[in-house]
Amino acid sequence: MKPECHARWLQPATGIARLVVAVLLVTAALAVRAQPALFHDHGHGLSFSSDGKALLAPSHGGLAVYEGGAWREAAGPIQGFSGFSVAEHAIYASGHSRAGVPSAHEPIGLVRSTDGGRSWQPIAPGLAGGADFPLLAAGYRSKAIYVVNARPNPAMPTPGIYLTRDEGLSWLRATARNLEGEIHGLAAHPRETGTVAVATGRGLYLSRDSGGSFVLVDGKEPATAVAFDFGGQRVRYARTVSNQVVESTLDGRGRKALRLPRLRLDYVTCLAQNPKDERVLAFATRRRDVYVTNDGGISWRRIASEESRRVNPRREKDDQ
Secondary structure (H helix, E strand, O other), X not given: OOOOHHHHHOOOOOOHHHXXXXXXXXXXXXXXXXXXXOXXXXXXOOEEOOXXXXXXXXXXXXXXEEEOOEEEXXXXXXXXXXXXXXXXXOEEEEEEEOOOOOOOOOOOOEEEXXXXXXXXXXXXXXXXXXXXXXXXXXXXXXXXXXXXEOOOEOOEOOOEEEEEOOOOOXXXXXXXXXOOOOEXXXXXXXXXXXXXXXXEXXXXXXXXXOOOEOEEEEOOXXXXXXXXXXXXXXXEEEEOOOOEEEEEEOOOOOOEEEEOOOOOOXXXXXXXXXXXXXXEEEEEEOOOOEEEEOOOOOOOEEEEXXXXXXXXXXXXXOOO
16 A cells, blocks of 8 residues: 655655755755845745736745835735735735734635735635645636645645635545655646646656646656746746756656756745746745746846845846
8 A cells, every 4th residue: 555645745855855955954054144024034936916017925024026126015914925826816825914913813724815915815714723835826717726735624634735626615635646755846737727736856747637646747856846837838847956947848848948047055946927928937046036037038137135134125236
């Protein structure tokens, strides 16, 4: 009898993954030097707004918004974001409320915003007060929401990957056959409810049966972030060791690697594509740097850095 999927995710890293872990420990030590307001500890997602005008960067410190060449902090009621995902008509999130803001439940479970994060409505009543999802992915148009649940709660009796098609009223636990490695990233297909991609310490995996079984798309290196394009024909994922973002068809053929700027003992944790322009991409790193490209990855511009100690309202200069 095979062990449960969630047990395999906690296996010690081996081979290349051990090297990655060593690098990440050094990175974490360096990152302690600065605690910018942009990412209080580390990012918990990165998404463009549905109109393509703003880049949203949630973290335990709040929601930072990059728009018109400047950063600002959103003043909504949630401060401690965990999972965060933007769909066509709503934002879905998990986390904790801002200090001084009354909340009937902590953690807040699963919430939804339809006004760009200014206000939030609790959904999935069975999760309020008992669930906090660090990994959450909503299909842009599919109405599917996938989460990785680490501990039992009233709606999810065991850890694992769960899917809801009705905004949390009911949940299906994925059996996740063949999925190996610690999960670092999760992406829901923009149109197909049953298609989900998972980035793990073993590589990139894809499921087309709602997480029932997975196929290893790329096992060359650990994968730390993943995102579908909005057409649903391609997937982008981050390779840690070679410092690349790979763009691939869903069957793993026809891959193209985008060379990233030198990250200096850092690695990619989040990927985002602008829904209005497929050439506009963004990524965030463990040290809280954020980069944007307007030409499909030919050149990158750093718009936030670890050295920033607060959200800077001025326009960032291009990285040379």
